[in-house]
Amino acid sequence: MKLRSIMYSIGQGFKSIWRNKMFSLASVATMTACIFLFGIFFSLGVNFSGMLKNVEESVAVTVFFEKGITQEQKDAIGNDIKARTEVSSYKYVSGKQAFDTVIKDFYGGNKELAESFADDNPLADSDNYQIFMKDVSSQQKLVTYLSKLQGVREVHQSEAAARTLTDFSRLISVIFGSVIIILIAVAIFLISNTITVGISVRKEEIAIMKLIGAKDSFVRAPFIVEGIVIGLSGSIIPLIILWFMYKNLIVYIASKYQFLSNLFKFVPETSVFKTLVPIALILGVGIGYIGSRFTLHRHLNV
């Protein structure tokens, strides 16, 4: 298409938006709601997955050895653990270290008390590997694998926590996904309706254009412009609102509920929006394009 034709189509697209203001406005409003909700879900998701990561990093599987196995056998088990892809890291904890930790936790490092146990470490046989997961959902698989290894006496895991978290994050993703899909469908439907009205208003003009020898792309272009402009407006508006909301909300929550900030850190707005802005814009333009393209195909066969 030639530049002047592109300019002409953009002009016609805006004219069409203006000509059926009410429909255009309704479409922009729905798109705004759609992208706004998407943005909220997205921000929640980013923060939640940050939180989940924290928890995941602290959830450990502990492997205890059978009595009297050699250091070589322990190393062999260590190598098996290392080879697992779901493992993020692991470390060897000797019975002595385990004991020291308990002493420190329970007796607040009270040396005298601790020393009364010194020669009689009840955890002497508690040498173990502590394993940290990359992904909690594969924890069960790992535990099953580890229990079957030779030289392994017992495998401890924080099963409940792991399962709850995995289930919860799965539930969140499902809800997140369904709501977004429904909203996208509604947005496409409304944009399609707007374009349909635009087409019916210009039916005669389109028929004449085709008889005169306008290419399909020329007939299409104003409506594509209309769809994209609606989609774009419907994503820029909510992005601006979300930006200010998010910025102020994390400051507010952090000051009001200080205990929260000990539990986890909010993801800063710049790093949320670095991803959210392109996704929202692509979504807006994409929905607008698909909505109008699909309608044109149905009503005009162009």
Added chain:
Amino acid sequence: MIKMEHVSKTYQTGMPALSDINLHIRPGEFVFITGVSGSGKSTMIKLLLDEMKPTKGRIFVNGKNLAGITRRNIPYFRRNIGVVFQDFRLLQDRSVYDNVAFAMKVVETSNKKIKKSVPEILSMVGLAAKYRSLPKQLSGGEQQRVAIARALVNQPKILLADEPTGNLDNPNGWAIMKLLEEINEKGTTVVVVTHNLEFVEKMDKRVITIKKGQIVSDKESSEEF
């Protein structure tokens, strides 16, 4: 220029609108197509514009077999044909000037050329003074002149007119016929569908008469072509 070989067209309803049409229109001819209502005249025009395909037979326009024109190329094919309708089909929200310029914009002509060609064609059809009027501010005859200007502004080789005088009174109808004759004299092939026999008789052009979808007579003009 225009050639139909054993062309038949049956609509979905089953009734054949045209059956076994053979005709040849040479470059620069002025041809009337006449016949009673429902005889298949508009169907013929639609076939020539490649708005639909014939059920049988072959159609050639400007040396091109229409069966071989791809969807992509239909617009380029149509740019060689101007069309005029009984009901003018002007864009009501646009001025005379813009209606004509529209035809050039749609085929992506440069603004410079549009600015030059539109006034020229408007003065040729006698509407130079009314270029800013809206269609509803014009008489029927004037509106048809705008439609003719729009059809001609891209300099097509063929002008198809389907009942161009159907909505006009006699004097206005005559004026349009004279304008079409003038256009033909400048070299454009003109095909006019009409059932006004007064025009047909007085103008002494080639007349093709259709009846129930068949050509029943094809009478050459008395002057040697």
